[in-house]
Structures are given as structure tokens and as C-alpha cells.
Amino acid sequence: MKQKFLLSLLFVCMFIVSSKAQINKNAIWLGGNIGFSQIKNNYEQQDENKTNSLSLRPAVGLAVKENLVAGVSLIYSKGKTDNYGYTGATLKENSYGGGLFVRQYIPVVSRLYFFGEAEAAYTVYRSKEIPKNNPVTETKGWFATLGLSPGISFGVNKRVQLESGLNNLFQLQYGKTKRKTDITGGDADIETFSAGINFEGQSPFYFGVRFLLNNKG
Known part of the structure; x- marks a missing residue:
């Protein structure tokens, strides 16, 4: 519901101001986005499972030509799941890293x-699974990701943009993690590979603000 409201708001803003705003070559592109997701699941013979996650992605880029931006970003996310698994554990996760990106804007109508x-x-990944009456399990590792994130952007003026979208809606990911439990012989090395479309809150909706410096023309 919130996603539909924010996207609708951008369309309404389009009709309030009618002047044209392009992203011109050599413009410096600054800003970031913040995303939040909440997932609730009910299973038989288990209390409600609830996951809250937060992500932050500051970024800087350069318009290498009109409406085409290339740059670097920083990545940080954290999450917490209550009643995780059949032990009713609390799962805490966090990750951090960075990336290189290319973004192509496609004008629809003015702004x-x-x-x-x-x-x-x-990204580097860390998690801690804390059961009620069992040993704590820690997981550490890393992931390399190729992702595609679609979205919609509205130019408030030549220097400020509002946007919303889906982080890594399409992605290819490879990673390695090491799982360690506080008991003898509880270690395990895990190698993972995944590809496809993210659904069910794994591709969090976000809202962001971008600033354009030196956007002449």
C-alpha cells in the first residue's frame, strides 16, 4: 500500500511543475536511499515469525553523457528475525560493502x-542465531552480486530528484560463509549460488533523494 502511495505521489508532482529537467553530461550525482521491509509468516506448531530489515545506500556518480550516470555506492543493511526456526531463536544479521553501478534514465514526460x-x-555478511535453550550459532562470509534495480524518478528541479524503486529485483549472487556453533564439531563451510527474481520482501522497496551539481544546460 505504501509503495503504491509513493509512486502515485510522484505522478501527481509531475503535473504540478511543468518545466523540463535533464541530467546533463558532466553533472555530479550525489545522494542515497533508505529501504525498510517487514515480513510476517505463520507456521503450524510455531509462533509467528517476523523479520524487520533496514538498508542504507549512499552513492556518488558522474553523468558520462546525457541521462547516463556511472559511479560508486556504499552498502549497509541490518535485520532481525523473531521466533526464527523451530527453536524460537532470535536471528540478527548485518552486512556492509560497496559497488560500482551504471544507471540509464529514460525520459517519459517532462521531469x-x-x-x-x-x-x-x-558485501561482507555477519549473523548470530540466538536460540532460547540451545548453543549460539554465528555465520560469517561474503557475497558477490550482479543486480538490476528498476525504478521511477521525478525531477523537482534541475538539481533535486525524488525516486523510488526495488533494490536488486533481478540478481545473480555467489558467496561463501562459515557457520560456527558453540559446541565441538559445529563448524560448516557453505558455498552458495543464486540467480533470478527476488520476491516476498527480499527485494526491498526504497525511497531516495538525488542531488545534481554542475547540471548546466
Whole structure:
């Protein structure tokens, strides 16, 4: 519901101001986005499972040509799941890293753009699973990701943009983690590979603000 409201708000803003705003070559692109997701699941013979996650992605880029931006980003996310697994554990997760991206804007009408962003990123992952009456399990590792994030952007003026989208809606990911439990012989090395479309809150909706410096023309 919130996603539909924010996207609708951008369309309404389009009709309030009618002057044209392009992203010109050599403009410096600054800003970031913040995302939040909440997932609730009910299973038989288990209390409600609830996951809250937060992500932050500051970024800087340069318009290498009109409506095409290339740059770097920083990545930070954290999450917490209550009643995780059949032990009723609390799961705490966090990750951090960075990436290189290319974003193409496609003008729709005055001030309104669709965009697609391709990013190659590397993140370090940490988690701690804390059961009620069992040993604590810690997981450490890293992930390399190729992702595509679609979205919509509205130019408030030549220097400020509002946007919303889906982080890594399409992605290819490879990673290695090491799982360690506080008991003898509880270690395990895990190698993972995944590809496809993220659903069910794994591709969090976000809202962001971008600032354009030196956007002449």
C-alpha cells in the first residue's frame, strides 16, 4: 500500500511543475536511499515469525553523457528475525560493502523518468542465531552480486530528484560463509549460488533523494 502511495505521489508532482529537467553530461550525482521491509509468516506448531530489515545506500556518480550516470555506492543493511526456526531463536544479521553501478534514465514526460541500474557489488555478511535453550550459532562470509534495480524518478528541479524503486529485483549472487556453533564439531563451510527474481520482501522497496551539481544546460 505504501509503495503504491509513493509512486502515485510522484505522478501527481509531475503535473504540478511543468518545466523540463535533464541530467546533463558532466553533472555530479550525489545522494542515497533508505529501504525498510517487514515480513510476517505463520507456521503450524510455531509462533509467528517476523523479520524487520533496514538498508542504507549512499552513492556518488558522474553523468558520462546525457541521462547516463556511472559511479560508486556504499552498502549497509541490518535485520532481525523473531521466533526464527523451530527453536524460537532470535536471528540478527548485518552486512556492509560497496559497488560500482551504471544507471540509464529514460525520459517519459517532462521531469518524469524510468530508470534501470546495473550494479556489481561485494558485501561482507555477519549473523548470530540466538536460540532460547540451545548453543549460539554465528555465520560469517561474503557475497558477490550482479543486480538490476528498476525504478521511477521525478525531477523537482534541475538539481533535486525524488525516486523510488526495488533494490536488486533481478540478481545473480555467489558467496561463501562459515557457520560456527558453540559446541565441538559445529563448524560448516557453505558455498552458495543464486540467480533470478527476488520476491516476498527480499527485494526491498526504497525511497531516495538525488542531488545534481554542475547540471548546466
